[in-house]
Amino acid sequence: MIPATYQSVEGYQCLDDLFDPEINRKALQNALQQATKDNVEGPGRDVVQSAQPFGKMLLETLREIAGFCGQHDLHLICDEIFAMSVYDNPEVPDAVPFTSVLALNLDDNINPQKVHVAYGMGKDFCAAGFRLGVLHSRNEGLITAVSTISVLGWVPYIVQDIWANMLTDDGFRVDFMSKNRKLLTEHSAILTAFLQEHEIPYYSKVNAGVFAWVNLQRYLYDKSEVSATDLFRSNDKFYRDREMTLWNRLLASGVGLGLGSWYSAEEPGWFRVSFAVEKEALRIGLERLIKTLREVKAEGWK
Structure with missing residues (x-):
């Protein structure tokens, strides 16, 4: 994995800039250029951008990242494990509601086969002990590979049933x-x-x-x-x-x-x-x- 750093990016001044589309594009571009310089090539190469510690993401920034991945034939992996763990903060009166990358029309930005979403019930459902995760992808090759590996750590059916009942019980x-x-x-x-x-x-x-x-x-x-x-x-x-x-x-x-x-x-x-x-x-x-x-x-x- 190749981290995309920000402090050396031209125009970066504070943490707010981590959510700026242009700053993100520059940070990702610098990371990719460094990877090429270091001869890091191939399908296993990942450029990583993470705003996970902050609890905030802007849709235009996500579109910019998706466009960058599409331009350079990279996969976009979105971790949406805190999707519904939102709260009211008076300092964010114009908070953007959570929108999954799956609900966005990014076909003009990136090949849908290269968009993948990870989720789990540990955060939103306050149930870390279940250790139950989900991978959503339209890439059949990836799903086949992951399914083959997951056989060695199959989720118990009783756990699957519990979560299925929770998800289908709207009330x-x-x-x-x-x-x-x-x-x-x-x-x-x-x-x-x-x-x-x-x-x-x-x-x-x-x-x-x-x-x-x-x-x-x-x-x-x-x-x-x-x-x-x-x-x-x-x-x-x-x-x-x-x-x-x-x-x-x-x-x-x-x-x-x-x-x-x-x-x-x-x-x-x-x-x-x-x-x-x-x-x-x-x-x-x-x-x-x-x-x-x-x-x-x-x-x-x-």
Whole structure:
């Protein structure tokens, strides 16, 4: 897999640009050019763009990515596992409703045989234990290959029946999604209020998913170091190590966050904070988080 990076793209300034069609085209083009330069060729080559940590996607951006894939004979694989895990965010009054790539007419952008969608019930149905996933594709060769492999890990029929009953029970499904949206809205508000109270930066323009993308960069450098951004870019490994140290410190204090590097964050210091837990657990976790961050800040980096 070849990651498409953004910070070196001309015109890129902030996280909002990750959803800009032109910025995406440039990032993908740069990645493909680098792959060609490195002699990475063949049907197994994938250029990867992921906005997964943010919980936001714009249809025009998706069309641009599809067009790029079609132009360069690449496959487009869309992960829609958070499709219905949406909530109300006052900072996104003009939120775009979820629309599956399967509902878009992309025939002028890309060969339909090269559009594939992955889904699962772990997120939207709050049932990670079922480990049940879906691949939708019109590519018969791909479906045959995947079906052959999946025989070795066949989903039990009782699990298939449970999910089939959930999907066909319109009353249950609508009620469940409505309750889920309400809870996500409430818990997201609890987390963002906490972050605002303690002046911890985070990406606010989202309305989907079960987490927030939080910036803890100021806890990676000493008070004597003035600007974090320039230092990170000039000494990435040094601060990646500090990021891991901070993550381990938080974990030892009973706080489990998602490390930014796990989600291809280009700058160290970004973490994914989940709010999809019981309110009491969320409250305790946030108390532990701020207590540990205060200790780290007071001690400084020696």
